Amino acid sequence: MSARGPxxxxxxxxxxxxxxxxxxxxxxxxxxxSAVRSDVAEMHKAALAAMDMLRSEDRE
Amino acid sequence: MIRKPVLLVVDDEPGMLGxxxxxxxxxxxxxxxxxxxxxxxxxxxxxxxxxxxxxxxMPEVGGLDVLKAIRAAQPECRVILMTAHAEVDxxxxxxxxxxxxxxxxxxxxxxxxxxxxxxxxDLVNRAALLATExxxxxxxxxxxxIGRSAIMQELFGLVRRIAPHARAALVTGETGAGKEGIxxxxxxxxxxxxxxxxxxxxxxxxxxxxESELFGHVRGAFTGATDHKAGLFESADGGTLFxxxxxxxxxxxxxxxxxxxxxxxxxxxxxLHSKKVDVRVVAATNRDLRREVERGAFRSDLYYRLNVVxxxxxxxGERRExxxxxxxxxxxxxxxxxGKPIEGVSAAAERFLMNAAWxxxxxxxxxxxxxxxxxxxxxxxxxxxxxxxxxxAVRVATAAPPxxxxxxxDIDDLRSRERDHIVKxxxxxxxxxxxxxxxxxxxxxxxxxRLHRHQLPLDKPGD
Numbered sequence: 001m002s003a004r005g006p007x008x009x010x011x012x013x014x015x016x017x018x019x020x021x022x023x024x025x026x027x028x029x030x031x032x033x034s035a036v037r038s039d040v041a042e043m044h045k046a047a048l049a050a051m052d053m054l055r056s057e058d059r060e
Numbered sequence: 061m062i063r064k065p066v067l068l069v070v071d072d073e074p075g076m077l078g079x080x081x082x083x084x085x086x087x088x089x090x091x092x093x094x095x096x097x098x099x100x101x102x103x104x105x106x107x108x109x110x111x112x113x114x115x116x117x118m119p120e121v122g123g124l125d126v127l128k129a130i131r132a133a134q135p136e137c138r139v140i141l142m143t144a145h146a147e148v149d150x151x152x153x154x155x156x157x158x159x160x161x162x163x164x165x166x167x168x169x170x171x172x173x174x175x176x177x178x179x180x181x182d183l184v185n186r187a188a189l190l191a192t193e194x195x196x197x198x199x200x201x202x203x204x205x206i207g208r209s210a211i212m213q214e215l216f217g218l219v220r221r222i223a224p225h226a227r228a229a230l231v232t233g234e235t236g237a238g239k240e241g242i243x244x245x246x247x248x249x250x251x252x253x254x255x256x257x258x259x260x261x262x263x264x265x266x267x268x269x270x271e272s273e274l275f276g277h278v279r280g281a282f283t284g285a286t287d288h289k290a291g292l293f294e295s296a297d298g299g300t301l302f303x304x305x306x307x308x309x310x311x312x313x314x315x316x317x318x319x320x321x322x323x324x325x326x327x328x329x330x331x332l333h334s335k336k337v338d339v340r341v342v343a344a345t346n347r348d349l350r351r352e353v354e355r356g357a358f359r360s361d362l363y364y365r366l367n368v369v370x371x372x373x374x375x376x377g378e379r380r381e382x383x384x385x386x387x388x389x390x391x392x393x394x395x396x397x398x399g400k401p402i403e404g405v406s407a408a409a410e411r412f413l414m415n416a417a418w419x420x421x422x423x424x425x426x427x428x429x430x431x432x433x434x435x436x437x438x439x440x441x442x443x444x445x446x447x448x449x450x451x452x453a454v455r456v457a458t459a460a461p462p463x464x465x466x467x468x469x470d471i472d473d474l475r476s477r478e479r480d481h482i483v484k485x486x487x488x489x490x491x492x493x494x495x496x497x498x499x500x501x502x503x504x505x506x507x508x509x510r511l512h513r514h515q516l517p518l519d520k521p522g523d
Contacts, residue, residue, distance in 0.1 A: 010144050014144050018073070018078075024169055025079075025083060
């Protein structure tokens with residue numbers, strides 16, 4: 001369990017899940033040659049990393 | 061065209077609601093979102109979701125409670141729970157309580173897409189099944205009347221055969237047996253179905269006004285005739301005039317009606333001119349008109365003119381095999397109207413309904429079920445609900461049938477019963493309207509409407 005406590009962890013996880021969700025929907029819809037596609041991919045990558053950090057902290 | 065399936069999303073996190081709406085809207089769902097679990101529970105019946113996605117961890121009311129409430133109020137609805145932390149214990153609990161699936165956040169859209177597609181497909185299948193069922197049921201129905209018994213099938217067959225041709229018909233049968241329904245069917249299945257169907261209850265018209273009602277009058281024809289007025293025959297021109305309780309028609313009017321039927325012309329009271337009308341007359345009576353003719357109370361020539369075809373509607377007691385189908389149809393109708401999750405009647409209640417005397421026939425059965433549905437609290441009507449829903453006069457079913465229709469006192473009686481019941485439940489719940497509404501099986505909004513109607517106080521401590 002993190003030092004933040006379960007309530008905050010839960011809320012953080014929710015927020016990151018929202019970012020991830022929108023990124024995935026956009027990546028699904030954007031054409032392959034879209035100029036913003038790589039930007040969205042970066043956001044997605046960062047959100048995934050944040051989620052991983054939260055999860056690994058959870059396991060410790 | 062199949063309606064859009066309704067998806068209810070409950071999550072205290074508005075961003076999550078938006079995300080799922082963004083995904084499911086384009087996938088063909090009518091998406092309702094609610095950030096308050098409490099509110100979602102209170103409005104389940106109104107929302108009537110086909111599928112719900114519910115967050116497990118919410119403040120105040122948890123996802124499992126929402127799941128339970130949905131299972132109770134909307135048993136057909138599939139529920140998908142989601143959570144930020146996969147908690148094995150609650151997942152098992154959720155499946156035990158009847159959840160369809162369990163998703164963890166971040167959402168796997170492929171998986172969610174598959175689940176929603178499954179719900180969509182189920183709905184299509186169910187609609188197809190219902191269509192086949194109603195196609196077979198169609199044979200047993202005539203213009204919304206239900207009759208699987210041989211005796212009703214015979215009547216329906218006769219109505220279908222004569223409706224396109226007969227100029228006049230006489231519908232006979234006990235009070236409440238469904239004479240008006242048959243008259244309507246004759247109209248709807250005939251060539252005049254686009255035209256008017258006008259009902260006159262001959263027992264409800266004041267004798268002195270009969271002529272003017274039926275044939276109209278000109279200005280000055282009698283005191284109070286301040287203007288020209290068309291009679292019901294003229295209003296029904298091209299259509300059907302339904303003369304209910306024709307046995308009550310005064311002798312003088314019988315003669316005039318006969319002339320109209322013979323000549324096809326009406327003369328307004330006080331007018332010298334007659335006017336051609338083209339009206340099909342369907343008459344109905346619960347009396348034995350032949351006997352009335354024998355004792356001189358009804359003109360024989362009018363009787364034979366009307367009785368081109370006699371359609372006898374059997375009393376409910378002679379077609380008891382129809383009772384379960386009638387009960388299913390009425391319960392379905394009233395459950396939907398009152399927004400209650402009533403699915404049918406208990407075995408004991410069905411026996412009771414099958415064996416009751418029903419002097420008031422289908423109308424009485426319908427009235428009893430309407431009251432019982434209004435008062436019932438459970439998923440199926442019990443014998444107690446039925447007895448409670450019966451006016452004292454009906455409970456003693458040996459008494460003579462009432463003259464006709466529900467007596468005016470019944471509705472007031474029903475209102476006061478409803479009011480008393482609401483007060484009782486509210487007291488038991490210490491004035492908590494959410495709990496009272498749940499116990500009454502209605503939404504909170506419905507309860508507020510009822511409180512308003514009965515002029516009960518809307519705010520009480522505890523809510």
